[in-house]
Amino acid sequence: MRRSNRWYHIVLIVSVALALGLGGPCMAQDKPYPTKSITYLVTFDPGGQSDREARRQQPLLExxxxxxxIVDYKVGGGGALGWSELVRSQPDGYLMAGINIPHIILQPLQQQTGYTTEQIVPVAIFQRTPLALAVLKTAPYKDIKEFLAAAKDKPADISIGGSxxxxxxxxxxxxxxKLAGTKFNYVPFTGAAPQITAFLGGHVNAVFGNSDDLVKHADSIRVLxxxxxQRFFGFPDTPTFKExxxxMVESIDRGIGLPPxxxxxxxxxxxxxxxxxxxxPGIQEQMKKEGFVPLALGHQESKAHIEKMTAVYKDIVKDIKK
Amino acid sequence: MLKTKRSGNIASGIILAILGLVAAWASTSIDEGAGGHLHPRTFPMLIGLLLVVGGAALAVSGAVAKAAGEPIDWPDEKGWKLWLIALAGLVLFVGLSLPLGFLVCSFLFIAAFIRYFGRYSLPVALAWATGVTVFIYIVFIRLLDLTLPMGPLGFLA
Amino acid sequence: MEAWSSLLNGFAAALTPYNLLFALIGSIAGTLVGVLPGLGPTAAIAMLLPLASHLDPAPAIIMMAAIYYGAMYGGSTTSILVNIPGEASSVPTAMEGYQLNLQGRGGPALGISALASFAAGTMGVVGLTFFAPVLSRTALAFGPPEYFALTFLGLSLVVSLSGRDLGKGLLSALLGLLTAAIGLDPLTGVARLTFGSMELMAGIDFVPIIMGLFAISEILTNAEKETKCILEAKRIEWLPTWQDIKDTWAATTRSGVIGFLAGLIPGCSPAVTSFMVYDLEKRFSKHPERFGKGAMDAVAAVEGSNNATASGGFVPLFAFGIPSGPALAVLLGGFLMYGLQPGPRLMQEQPALLWTIIASMYIGNVMLLVLNLPLVGLWARMALIPFPILGPMIAVFTLIGAYSLRHSFFDLWISLIFGVVGYLMRKFDFPVAPMVLATVLAKLMETSFMQSLVLSKGSPLIFFTRPISIAFIVLTAVSVVSGTLLRRKARAQQVELEESDS
Known part of the structure; x- marks a missing residue:
């Protein structure tokens, strides 16, 4: 009893001395993770949706x-630069990065990007942005059936804008x-803002848009x-593609990842x-207001989800690359 | 070498033409994109080739020009030395700002520059350097909450 | 008129002490991030979003809007004083304003730019108040072919920006286009000219390029010359005179109108607008020979148009929820945080809020003028600081600014490389402006060209069958032809001068 007590004191004195004398870094061995500030890497521009999500979480995480x-940025290559930095950094939990699906699956499938999908260890996925097909209110197609019928009538005539x-x-x-057995004229844009602007101006016939972008313009568009x-709460009357x-199920999901x-x-x-x-519930309510579906997938579920989507995309990419 | 505008035109023309050639050559290895009607290499290839043509034209026009043109105002030997020292200082600043952090680097760079180029006394140089560094700390790090590399001063963040 | 009574109600709400306080905070913060090179309103607004969530919507959005247009006031300061244009849109300001500063007229240039910012910014808000419903559809009229035609017009400015040697101007523009092509193709995501480097894959941002071309090469030039003080003049003026104001009011007014109209087009970069008004003023000016050597009316026009563009950008934002740039996208995020969706419905459901914000913009502009004018004399005295002290300060602020943009050391190396490139361009007589312009235009030009061809299934006729697109193409032709004629005339005059000299 006395003996352990003495040891206890020695350890205490030594650690206090170390803490006072050498500062923060030496305390790291003694206390459980985390013992110092954590960097939350955002791979898109400051002010973008990923950044805003990080800043919403920052105080709560602290x-x-x-x-x-600390929210830090590594912007470029559509996120690829940041993710390749993530997989090359120390796996000590002091650097984590926001991840976007399908970006982290599709980029390595397209070309050398400095990381592979499997290297990123997903921690959680917290937000889903379902994609939806929309036309302007003034368009002749009243529902998805009419739209697809028109597309089959004149393949490659209807233009669909996307980012x-x-x-x-x-x-x-x-x-x-592929599923409908027809062709579209896909017009890429450099981001969601120019895509939606061109769509509202009638420069493309339809868009595949993110739910949060589409709810902003609910007054002037018809979501097919x-x-x-499941049906999206923002457009309760709009059927799903499955219905x-x-x-097909397509979404942009946001989460957080760690190095391998x-x-x-x-x-x-x-x-x-x-x-x-x-x-x-407060955070979920905020997300819904902005047009997102709040999610709470843990590590295992996120991993499974990414693996499932990787398999799906590999098939599709095979068709593109031909 | 390169004393006059004419030789300057020849040299810069050749440099630009080579740059264009490199760009055009590098464009040949650009992958095909998916879905587009134009190959992604079209634009860089075109610019590269135009640079080759334009650069060559500039070099040739310099070569055939009769007048040598006005002299280029290159610095003298001392000027070159100062130029190189200024550039070396900048390179050191950028190279050391990751390990040492922006605050330490700014302090050292400013103090050294003032001392060397202005021949001010050390206290004056240090006073300016301290003032600017403190300003950077207060405005960039405290007020604007920027995440800057801090080096050994990490505890200040 | 309906707008009048709504506006008066808006003023009543905006003039409460609480809302005034947040307009003031926003104005101060905006001026600060505007002055510091590299930092801009986008990051500042994004940073304040979580804080703002504790406020009511009106004061929060008033504050964020004030940061946005307030940053436009500060943008000219470093351009004029130390030749650091913090963003591409103040490059023409640096080209003229810095020359004025060297001549001892930095104070008047700063004063005029504050006045022009105020006058044109307010004109923009007037446009927003009274013409928004009529003009809002402009934003939607621009599709890919129109944008391509617009960039075509922008690129034609190279002719008049080229200085003495058109060929070198064109080469400089090509160099800019080439730099912009490095990185991922914006449409297909394919890596181009990256030589396997991850850093190059992220592309070369134009702000580090501009900082290198201007600030770093300025430091190198002064270092080799052993400059004691950048000021060349003996006599220094601190404040603008009535004559300065008389000389520039017409330029300010013109640029206010053009800037506001350009602000209505979401994809039109403010830098394109500032080069356009610069070019236009050169043609309108009674003394075009002063351009490039310190033209006060150019400073007024460019700074005015920046502010009018900022105000104009609120039209598509309020009318459709379309943000015309990253800063307004974050501001839009601010609206969404409160569950407010800018767009036709918000106009009907919450008109009081929108009018309060619009009214606050008149007030904010007055605040910014009052804040900035007294600072002019103080700022201008910076020109008295000996170069050995000023030089390293310029370097440090430039480099930290370049870093803060993408938090990348690679960008700092880019700044240094382009510092040397800019130095060589000065020695070899290459104009820098065409390169900056081309760097800014390149992406929009290429993507809109490709998109147009996808839309038309490969037919280039699409550019000639749409009225706006045709109008721009005709304007381009006019601009090129008249620019060439002006060059001839200027050269003839110069030859005459040189002959009469000898």
């Missing part, structure tokens, strides 16, 4: 992890083509079908912190 969370090539919107268009398992006989070989304990700790935020 509260639950008990450490400062980027090899992107969620592009792949969705290709899947629809939503590519989700309309086209079996990160210890399980760290993944668990961060998973708990992110899921706590994701399940917060």
């Amino acid at each position: 509260k639950s992890l008990g450490q400062k969370v 980027g090539t090899f992107s969620g919107h592009h792949v969705a268009t290709l899947r629809l083509q 079908a939503v590519a989700d398992d 309309s006989g086209v079996d 070989k990160t210890p399980d304990a760290i993944v668990k700790k961060l998973e708990a912190a992110f899921l706590q935020i994701a399940k917060d």
Whole structure:
């Protein structure tokens, strides 16, 4: 008893001395993760949706992890630059990055990007943006059936606008083509804002758009079908593609990832912190207002989801690359 | 070498033409994009070739020009030395700002520059350097909350 | 008129002490991020979003809007004083304003740019108040072919920006286009000219390029010359005179109108607008020979158009929820945070909120003028700081600014490389402006060209069958022809001058 007591004192004195003398870095060995500030890497421009999500979570993460969370940026290559930095960094849990699906699946499938999908360890997925097919209110197609009938009548005549090539919107268009047995004229744009602007101006016939972009313009557009398992709360009267006989689910999902070989304990700790935020009714309400579907997928579920989507996209990409 | 505008035109023309050639050559290895009607290499290839033509034209026009043109105002030997030292200082600043952090680097760079180029006394140089560094700290790091590399001063963030 | 009574109600709401306070905070923060090179309103607004969520919508959005247009006031400061254009749209300001500063007229240039910002910015808000419903559909009229024609017109400005040697101007523009092509193809995502480098894959941002071409090459030039003080003049003026104001009011007014109209087009970069008004003023000016050597009316026009464009950008934002740039996209995020969707419905359901914001923009512009004018004399005294002290400060602020944009060291190396490139371009007599213009235009030009061809299934006729597109193509032709004629005339005059000299 006395002996252990003495040891206790020695350890205490030594650690206090170390803490006072050498500062922060040396305390790292003694206390459980996290012992210093954590960097939350955003791979898109400051002010974009990924950044805003990170800043929404930042104070809550700080509260639950008990450490400062620093939002940092590595912007470029549609996110690829940041993700390749992520997979090359120390798996100590002090650098995590926002991840976007299908970006992290499609980019490595397209070309050398400095990372592979499997390298990224997903911690959680907290937000879904279902894709939906929309036309202007003034368009002649009243529903998805009429739209597809018209497309079959004149293949490659109807133009569908989307953001980027090899992107969620592009792949969705290709899947629809394949499933419906027709062709569209896919017009890529450099982002959601120019895509929606050109759509509202009638420069393309239809768009595959993100749910949050489409709810902003609900007054002037007609959403034909939503590519989700369930109907989207923003357009309760719009059927899903599945209901309309086209079996496709397409969305942009946001989550958080860690470098490969990160210890399980760290993944668990961060998973708990992110899921706590994701399940917060206040946060969920805010996301819904902005047109997103709040999600709370943990590490295992996220991993399974990414694996499932990778298999789906590999098939489609085979067709493009031919 | 390169004393007059004429030789300057020849040299810059050749450099640009080579640059264009490199660009055009590199464009040949650009992958085909999906779905587009035009190959993604079209634009860089075109610019590269135009640079080759334009650069060559500039070089040739320099070569056939009768007048040598006005002299280029290159610095003298001392000027070159100062130029190189200024550039070296900038290179060191950028190279060391990851390990040492922006604050330390700014302090050292400003103090050294003032001392070397202005021949001010050390206290004056240090005073300016301290002032600017503190300003950077307060405005960029405290007020605007930018995430800058801090080096050994990480605890200030 | 309906707008009048709504506006008066808006003023009543905006003039409450609480809302005034947040307009003031926004104005101060906007001026600050505007002055600091590299930092812009986008990051500042994004940073304040979580904080703003504790406020009511009106003060929060008033503050964020004030940051946005306030940043336009600060943008000219470093351009004029130390030749650092913080963004592409103040490059023409740097070209003229810095020359004025060297001549001891930095103070008047700053003062005129504050006045022009105020006058044209307010004109823009007037446009927003009274003409928004009529003009809002402009935003939708622009599709890919129209944008391509617009960039075509923009590129034709190279002719008049080229200085003495048109060939070198064209080469400079090509160099800019080439730099912009590095990275991922914006449409297909294919890596181009990256030589396997991840860093190059992210592309070369134009702000580090501009900072290198202007600020870093300025430092190198002054270092080799052992400059003691950048000021060349003996006599220094601190404030603009009535004569300055008289000389520039017409330019300010013209640029206010053009800037506002350009602001209605979401894809039109403010930099394109500022080069266009610069070119236009050169043609209108009674003394075009002063351009490039310090033209006050150019400073007024460019700074005015920047602010009018900022105000104009609120038209598509309020009318359709279309943001014309990243900063307004974040501001839109601010609206969404409160569950407000800018668009026709918001106009009907929450007119009071929108009118309060519009009214606050008149107030904010007055605040910014009052904030900025007294600072002019103070700022202008920076020109007295000896170069060995000013130089390293310029370097440090430029490089930290370039870093803060994408948090990338690669961008700092780009700044240094282009510092040397800019230095060589000065020595070899290559004009820098065409390169900057081309860098800014390249992406929009290429993507809109490709999109148009996809839309037309490969037929180039699409550019000639749409009225707006045709109008721009005709304007381009006019601009090129008249620009060439002007060049001839200027050269003839110069020859005459040189002959009479000898």
